[in-house]
Amino acid sequence: xxxxxxxxxxxxxxxxxxxxxxxxxxxxxxxxxxxxxxxxxxxxxxxxxxxxxxxxxxxxxxxxxxxxxxxxxxxxxxxxxxxxxxxxxxxxxxxxxxxxxxxxxxxxxxxxxxxxxxxxxxxxxxxxxxxxxxxxxxxxxxxxxxxxxxxxxxxxxxxxxxxxxxxxxxxxxxxxxxxxxxxxxxxxxxxxxxxxxxxxxxxxxxxxxxxxxxxxxxxxxxxxxxxxxxxxxxxxxxxxxxxxxxxxxxxxxxxxxxxxxxxxxxxxxxxxxxxxxxxxxxxxxxxxxxxxxxxxxxxxxxx
Amino acid sequence: xxxxxxxxxxxxxxxxxxxxxxxxxxxxxxxxxxxxxxxxxxxxxxxxxxxxxxxxxxxxxxxxxxxxxxxxxxxxxxxxxxxxxxxxxxxxxxxxxxxxxxxxxxxxxxxxxxxxxxxxxxxxxxxxxxxxxxxxxxxxxxxxxxxxxxxxxxxxxxxxxxxxxxxxxxxxxxxxxxxxxxxxxxxxxxxxxxxxxxxxxxxxxxxxxxxxxxxxxxxxxxxxxxxxxxxxxxxxxxxxxxxxxxxxxxxx
Ligand SMILES: Cc1cc2nc3c(=O)[nH]c(=O)nc-3n(C[C@H](O)[C@H](O)[C@H](O)COP(=O)(O)OP(=O)(O)OC[C@H]3O[C@@H](n4cnc5c(N)ncnc54)[C@H](O)[C@@H]3O)c2cc1C
Ligand SMILES: Cc1cc2nc3c(=O)[nH]c(=O)nc-3n(C[C@H](O)[C@H](O)[C@H](O)COP(=O)(O)O)c2cc1C
Ligand code: FES
Numbered sequence: 211x212x213x214x215x216x217x218x219x220x221x222x223x224x225x226x227x228x229x230x231x232x233x234x235x236x237x238x239x240x241x242x243x244x245x246x247x248x249x250x251x252x253x254x255x256x257x258x259x260x261x262x263x264x265x266x267x268x269x270x271x272x273x274x275x276x277x278x279x280x281x282x283x284x285x286x287x288x289x290x291x292x293x294x295x296x297x298x299x300x301x302x303x304x305x306x307x308x309x310x311x312x313x314x315x316x317x318x319x320x321x322x323x324x325x326x327x328x329x330x331x332x333x334x335x336x337x338x339x340x341x342x343x344x345x346x347x348x349x350x351x352x353x354x355x356x357x358x359x360x361x362x363x364x365x366x367x368x369x370x371x372x373x374x375x376x377x378x379x380x381x382x383x384x385x386x387x388x389x390x391x392x393x394x395x396x397x398x399x400x401x402x403x404x405x406x407x408x409x410x411x412x413x414x415x416x417x418x419x420x421x422x423x424x425x426x427x428x429x430x431x432x433x434x435x436x437x438x439x440x441x442x443x444x445x446x447x448x449x450x451x452x453x454x455x456x457x458x459x460x461x462x463x464x465x466x467x468x469x470x471x472x473x474x475x476x477x478x479x480x481x482x483x484x485x486x487x488x489x490x491x492x493x494x495x496x497x498x499x500x501x502x503x504x505x506x507x508x509x510x511x512x513x
Numbered sequence: 514x515x516x517x518x519x520x521x522x523x524x525x526x527x528x529x530x531x532x533x534x535x536x537x538x539x540x541x542x543x544x545x546x547x548x549x550x551x552x553x554x555x556x557x558x559x560x561x562x563x564x565x566x567x568x569x570x571x572x573x574x575x576x577x578x579x580x581x582x583x584x585x586x587x588x589x590x591x592x593x594x595x596x597x598x599x600x601x602x603x604x605x606x607x608x609x610x611x612x613x614x615x616x617x618x619x620x621x622x623x624x625x626x627x628x629x630x631x632x633x634x635x636x637x638x639x640x641x642x643x644x645x646x647x648x649x650x651x652x653x654x655x656x657x658x659x660x661x662x663x664x665x666x667x668x669x670x671x672x673x674x675x676x677x678x679x680x681x682x683x684x685x686x687x688x689x690x691x692x693x694x695x696x697x698x699x700x701x702x703x704x705x706x707x708x709x710x711x712x713x714x715x716x717x718x719x720x721x722x723x724x725x726x727x728x729x730x731x732x733x734x735x736x737x738x739x740x741x742x743x744x745x746x747x748x749x750x751x752x753x754x755x756x757x758x759x760x761x762x763x764x765x
Contacts, residue, residue, distance in 0.1 A: 235735035239753070242514045243601075243733070255737070263748055268728045270738045274558045279730065284737045284748060426560045478730045479553065479560045481516045481601055 212495030213502045219370035219395045223250035230474030231309035236295040251305030261287035266418035271407040275428030280419035311335040322365035337376040337401040349376035352388035359392025370395040383443035390444045398449035400433045426475035429453045441467025457490025467508045521596045528656035535576040544570035545607035546635040551732040553599030554585045566628035578627045605756045618695035622648040622682040625701030630660040637663045648682030651675045683709040708765045721760040727751040
């Protein structure tokens, strides 16, 4: 039995496996299938100040080895989460990470102030379109990344801040440094890559939104490369994700420099994916005589 | 709600482009009429499960019928007897018929006929009178008659008149509605069919429940991918709040 626990910004996770934002809701549905207290943590569906209805359907499409989604941040709003779901989720004894989004800089500041001290960590989703940037995501330009991080950090007196980086950028390492300068406590990556799938019979994009975020097994090599670059560009802990389906995938991220990992799309393919990954990490460590999983972090030697 | 690695007991065509698969879930599954399963395609390239209605549940054994549509259903059709398939089940709310509703009309078209069979299996033994109006594309698509014939009265029609009258299921029901006077109407089929049914039902005061289809991610209510629009402006999850909704409460 290896020690799978990891420490992230002073928070102890019993293992490095975190449910990725948007794929596990607030945990209740997966808890009907297995006890989610086995997880290291859970990142909530992206929360906004007010409830949001989200996009038209279809919101999901499939392409070889990947999926595309355009949910459009449907969520019941931060107050509903605090009132109805937070206490239940905390009762599960896992790290509760509130994933937040906004359409203005002020939104981010307000929602962070509201969640300060209530959750274990706040994760900033800066990949959604923002009015401040004329509809472009705040997460694209380094100066915007720094600004939204600085304002959010200013509103968080007691809760560590994780900034989730978008891969749809010129240099993810440059944006990582911008988040570090803005005061981020840790970074997570990658959010989805922008893509399109076409229904050739109708000669229309499959998604009602035309474009959507690509995730799932096929994005893993891109995600691992980016995690490696970011982990070596900043001195902050990094949470890696993108296409993780099994323990071996998670280990690639950890060896490339990630302290913990998030698992998203794999939960759709296999509802038991996360418990299986946790068991698999333990089995791998045992087979390789590794006593502490944390010792594997950043052990990659380049060729 | 459970994820099981089921064993395929049978998987063979029952009509042109339509397969029936029976698998053993390994443990007895309590299933309500109108619930569905999410089948893993299991090849590593298709990451999303395929939602398919449950036709028949007998202890551990579940039967589904599916039309070959794209790559996923084609791959499922190649599963051999004895093969394994990952199944998430049972999902969704299902059809619920009240005690006082004695006469049920079933209106099914296309792949929407399959959940109707589960209604017949659950409610005929409970003494309900069931009048079924079932529409197929043509005579080569006609299937599941043994299950459908459990109805008190069965009307089968086809789009081209090659089997039964040339009309659709809603037309067949509409011409019979005043005579039969059902207490409740249950339906599943393509959206244009459901829209036509909504029009027929308007002002009749007869409750009508429809089973909807939408593309899904998780299939259990967590990802908010599969929503439909409710008349009150809210979004409901087809996989968890549905797939069965009161026809008056959804925008089709
Ligand atoms: C609750 C429910 C019950 C259903 N019951 C049945 C049934 O009993 N028999 C049957 O033949 N079909 C049924 N369907 C439709 C069935 O899910 C699709 O035909 C099937 O997913 C197509 O997969 P594919 O890979 O062959 O097609 P592709 O078009 O290649 O699929 C691509 C993606 O789109 C999704 N998709 C495509 N069409 C639909 C659809 N109509 N509804 C939902 N997702 C879709 C697929 O799941 C997949 O993720 C049901 C759908 C729902 C939502
Ligand atoms: C359906 C769906 C919804 C998502 N919603 C959010 C969200 O609300 N906020 C966010 O930061 N990321 C969201 N994501 C992105 C994931 O958290 C994750 O970054 C991405 O999917 C890559 O990981 P994966 O390949 O393991 O899925 C969503 C992803 C999916 C598939
Ligand atoms: S498919 Fe995830 S909520 Fe319905």
